[in-house]
């Protein structure tokens with residue numbers, strides 16, 4: 001643990017290849033079954049240890065301020081668990097839009113605690129800290145293709161990661177996760193069987209596009225009723241050649257899957273003229289804690 005150490009780390013976005021909600025819990029959260037998948041769209045974080053207190057310096061897309069920012073909340077929770085006086089600056093280059101269902105804030109939080117762990121190396125359980133910060137945060141510690149259960153924090157990682165070309169697009173609106181969960185009712189609940197089966201097939205090595213009929217998202221019909229422009233975007237994506245197009249998480253982003261990179265690029269070109277925020281990339285196996293760390297001492 002040396003003051004002045006800086007660690008730079010990428011924080012990838014996720015999409016949900018399946019998302020079913022089992023029911024509402026007494027604590028107000030919902031039990032779900034989901035397949036998380038990291039994609040190569042990423043924020044970049046540089047965490048420097050030293051100074052006094054916690055500071056966030058943000059660039060790129062807009063992010064929440066102060067303690068509303070999950071990076072700072074994550075740093076606070078890490079320092080407390082480590083028994084170390086809080087002293088860090090997080091520089092965040094934001095590329096993942098917020099209110100999109102792409103897990104950007106959760107990924108930033110996971111990257112923050114991984115970076116602090118590289119520097120400080122305290123005897124803490126990163127998975128448990130992550131789950132304390134938010135339901136999706138634990139997934140980003142190891143990333144890849146994973147089945148999430150409980151609030152989303154109980155994870156089984158697939159040794160065989162899904163891969164393929166993806167276009168992610170977002171209409172000019174953001175959706176709060178809490179609001180989207182509030183729109184669910186008992187008629188939305190299911191047993192999670194389709195999503196569990198999808199995960200099994202991915203583990204067996206079946207190509208994702210061969211399981212296209214198993215991609216479900218409980219939020220899609222509800223969000224599209226409340227925000228018709230999301231449904232319009234999904235139809236636009238299908239019309240522009242996507243083999244599958246589905247809402248990610250609780251929205252508002254929609255992702256499309258493609259057999260080839262050329263098809264993905266053509267779709268993005270067609271959508272760009274309609275004024276959406278757009279990303280063209282790939283599903284990747286990525287772990288905030290295992291890869292891509294750049295360290296320096298000042």
Ligand code: C5P
Pocket residue numbers: 028029030031032133134135136150151152177178181
């Ligand atoms: O855990 P996180 O802070 O990301 O969740 C944000 C909100 O989304 C929660 O306050 C809750 O309203 C809702 N949520 C839920 N069930 C989950 C995850 C999130 O009801 N499994």
